[in-house]
Amino acid sequence: MTKFLFFIDELSTWVGKAFAWLILILTLGVSYEVFVRYVLRAPTTWAFDISYITYGAMFLMAGAYTLARNGHVRADVVYRLWAPRTQATIDLVLYILFFLPAIAALMYSGWNYAKMSVQFREVSIFSPAGVPVFPLKALIPITGFLLFLQGLAEVIRCVLCIRSGQWPRRLHDVEETESVVIREHQHQQELAAVAQSNKGTEA
Secondary structure, three states: OHHHHHHHHHHHHHHHHHHHOHHHHHHHHHHHHHHHHHOOOOOOOOHHHHHHHHHHHHHHHOHHHHHHOOOOOOOOOOHHHOOHHHHHHHHHHHHHHHHHHHHHHHHHHHHHHHHHHHHOOOEOOOOOOOOEOHHHHHHHHHHHHHHHHHHHHHHHHHHHHHHHOOOOOOOOOOOOHHHHHHHHHHHHHHHHHHHHHHHHHHO
């Protein structure tokens, strides 16, 4: 079961990291637009479209990755005080009642929305450049599928936690700087305690 969960996590991670490279296109596009608009006085007709398309694609495809890392915003003032089994029970109910049905609706409506956009080869209406937007809209049902798949993995995690009383392990590739600093501080305190103990023994 752990291998299956890690497979889904790795899929979400691979997709999220692949689309993260769009930040380079977004940065270059916006920087170029700023330069030509304010220095050369010759604004482009496509920079705005490129910026929201690239940002939109990153936003859509990062959802499953963030869920895999348990990184979505959570009001955990009370949640973090609960035992793991209680957390898992509440999460399981919320996933089944709200998350999975909402994502299923996103896939259903997103498929029709994307299908129509691709059929008509939809382009942007915000500029005369005619930048294609149908690739962005085609990502909507794909996003829904990835979120649904990751949601199933989270449901399985909840069930395993309810059975064992402990949350199953997750793949972790990034970590908050604060967590690293706290862990380093704790390590330094442990080393200092050991050194102090050794000095006491020698005395």
